[in-house]
Amino acid sequence: MTKNLRVKTGKAIDETYRISFKFNRSTYYGFKGDTLASALLANNIHLVGRSFKYHRPRGIMTAGSEEPNAIVQLHNDSSRTEPNVRATEIEIYEGLEASSQNCWPSVNFDIGGINNLLSPLLPAGFYYKTFMWPASFWEKYEYFIRRSAGLGKSPTKPDPDIYEHKYIHCDVLIIGAGISGIMAAKVAAKNGLRTILLEEKPNLGGSTIYQDSDHFKINNQNSGSWLEKEINEIKKLKNLEIKTRTSVAAYHGYNFLLARESLTDHLPINQRKDKTRHKLLKIRAKKVITATGSIERPMIFDNNDRPGILLSSAIKRYSDYFGVACGEKNILFTNNDSAYETAISLIQKGINIEAIIDNREEVNSKLIYEVEKNNIKIFKGYTVTDTSGYKRINKISIMPLSKDGQKVVGSKTVLSCDCLGVSGGWTPAVHLFTQSGGKLKFREDDQVFIPNIYPSDQLSIGACNGDFTLDEILINTPKSLIDYLNIENTEYDNLEISSSTNKSKRNIWLLPSDKILGKTKSFVDYQNDATAKDIKLALREGFRSIEHVKRYTTTGMGTDQGKLGNMHALGIISEIAGAKMGELGTTTFRPPYTPLTFGTIVGRNIGEYFDIFRKTPIHDWHAEHKAEFENVGQWKRAWYYPKENESMHEAVQRESKAARESAGILDASTLGKIDIQGTDASEFLNRVYTNAWSKLAVGKCRYGLMLNDDGMVYDDGVTTRLGENHYIMTTTTGGAANVMGKLEDYLQTEWPELDVYLTSVTDHFATVSVCGPNSKKIVSEVIPDLDFSDESFTHMSFKNAKIGKINCRVMRISFTGEHSYEINVQANYGKSVWEKCMEAGTDFNITPYGTETMHLLRAEKGFIIVGQDTDATMTPIDLQMDWIVSKKKYDFIGKRSLYRSDTIRKDRKQLVGLLTDNPNEVLEEGAQIVADINKSPIEMLGHVTSSYYSPNLKKSIALGVVRGGKNMMGQKLIIPMEKKNINVTVADPVFLDKENKRLNA
């Protein structure tokens, strides 16, 4: 039944430019400038989707971003498809494909529609109550719930579009380019302020721009024509930047706002290539003027959700703006004068109006006379009690209201129609104001919340500030601007205004019916299918806070955040609970105002830019030699170097053997390095490490353990004394930045008297570590001028040297337990020094090894890794490292905590070695450790922290933390696994070379 409901050229469309598009696989035509909604309405299509819970047929209700029902799936391909797009916002383009959501197999025949028949079984809280128990059934329920739930499909392939982020700054940001926003923009820009004007729609002018009635005049011109001239003028202003199709998503504190500028969504697909789709604007404004207008309220009566029921203002917009009649037999239902503006517009365009239902008994205004002159029947003091028509409204029932508006009286009249426009008055769009932290007040006169206390330098003007009539806007806006911008006057101070000023309104939140509430479906939240009955049920069940009622009934929790019905929900709650609206407060509107795609939020931070990674100067060599990499903090570290088809295990076993039997080489460049200088450097180290540093000779190295003041191990590493007042500290790879921050903190805030300077030099040096019995031969060849004799170059000492002209620092230190050297050179030379070592080591089978082998080798020696064998609950005493805690030092960070009543408990978890009874059985890291598996519940004593198969010891070794483990040497424990219990014996954590003979081998 396709009809053409195009009546007259609308202001916004270009009838010379026809566009074809597909909706639910059928092809339709519209014009350039149409939204999907206006084009569908022109084709007499109202039914566009099904509701969320009851799968009731739903149509287009609004003409803007507040749309709850007409949300569609856009595009068909698996990368660009987008759910929850509001048909009222998307501009049509050649090739647009959209389809209905939340219905299967089709919007006209939807199996879920059976929920509508079952609805007595689906009251508020139904899901909470029903699927709670038995808990084990949840997985089965979930399958069906997920299938019957809906609201669209996500794309399954990566988003191919380009998104950007941009920071902008301005003196004045104006949100909304309706009449008040345009006035504000002109005044601000003309007063020399750098001004930005944002508008979510493609055109400026809001609802006034198509006001073509003799009842609204400014300086003797129709208000629409007057505004058009103003718009043409502001477009020429140098200080003013205007952005259309730009919707403010969030208004944060300190006037920081996020807005999405949509750049290509309205273009034909073939014109979008290589263009940025959305820009996320991060705006910092000195002043913000909110002019976001207002949203018309629906009316709450039985079956108020049928396709063909629209907001009265939307019907006006479709006719004025797009030249589209929403129906051929229109009825308007109102409690205020706005519906008569719609009526006059329709009359002007020759669109038929059957009747107007006005719940006010006595009404008179210029607008009403005008309508009456056209012989349109007005039912005064009536309410709509019910509607019929499954997929499109076809009848309404009306009845007279009692004097107090609490019930219906008299007889029922049935009127037929194909479109019903409803107007329940206006709600200021205060969403952004409240997001920014603003506090509202309730205006009893017309039952609206308006801005009251501003949390930042901002102003609300126009309808969002509660000025609904043209004269109020034109009189109050210039006054507010003079005050807010601190200026003498504006050019709008003496406008001649003629406007209909009747503000009478008969506000009834829930309209009475001849049926009991339990038998009605009066929708408050259309998208989430919450009815007045549900709200009443929630109150009966004891919910009082509006935030609780919201969550229990899901009112306002859809993608539209209940922009239409939230006020009614509040009104109904206040009436039932007998509380005042102003005292009840509102629910919180949260960003984003309208949904954003993930692409917009992440911008260019995708793929390799998602989380930047750091590469060592030797990285390319590792990559060329087929290393597998592991992420350590932000670093990519060589993990192991598989040869041919080696598995990780095989590679690590080979590398570990080579390092102990001949020579291994490791890229240690990622270790944190902090250069410490100053006359108090030694004293500083005394305070930050647990051991003593004053007596460390120049040229010597020492291992240090750093605690937090709570006594828990924080970091470790070797520090070398380069000169009298000069040290270089190494930290763990992952801890480098935090250690630097912590040291700076103590220096600046606790010990500002110390003469110490810290510089992070992690990136400045490359570190090549050569270990194994042949390491000395190899480094001697690389640095022939240096005396490597054990007498001259002892373990834990340091020498400056040169490789050719390259300065280097050589430390004889070891994390593997082998005789080993670390060569530190300026980062750019790192790769060449590495290659020199490889060359010199050829005869000794020098073997590059990665972090996995490093971990295995140190575990054989029982050396801890901070963060693997420790968490933030391990003291050095727990680690059996008492030897490193100075008894003599008066203080160091963490000292006092080492003898708190809790840290001296004997049954703390302590680090021990674990040996499996079966030497080939390798434990899982993280596995729980128990003593008695028959006890119920099983008592967990600790867990495995490190575990490997040692090729050098030819057996499985592990470290773990066990409650009271220090005194359990030799004791049998059990590791219960899914399929078996593994028997282990508590052992010394040093598995290899306890006497440290290999260091000097």
Next chain:
Amino acid sequence: MFIINCPYCGEREQSEFKAGGEAHIVRPKQPTELSDDEWAEYLFMRKNIKGIQFERWNHSHGCRKWFNMVRDTSNDEIKAVYKMGEKPPIE
């Protein structure tokens, strides 16, 4: 997102800073002479006020200096910033 007036650099975005907890808690000079309770008081006890709060902040992506801030936690208004060691300009 705040704009913070670093006492050394001037106004910068909050993303350049790191919060460091309650201000004016001085590390005891002689921890070893404190009882467990006294030490725990220094170590663990922190205020979480709705209203005027004194806090430490660090310009970590800027000059790396620590400084103090007086902030009303109920509306995030920054009442004052001042250097370490200085007296708070507000009681």
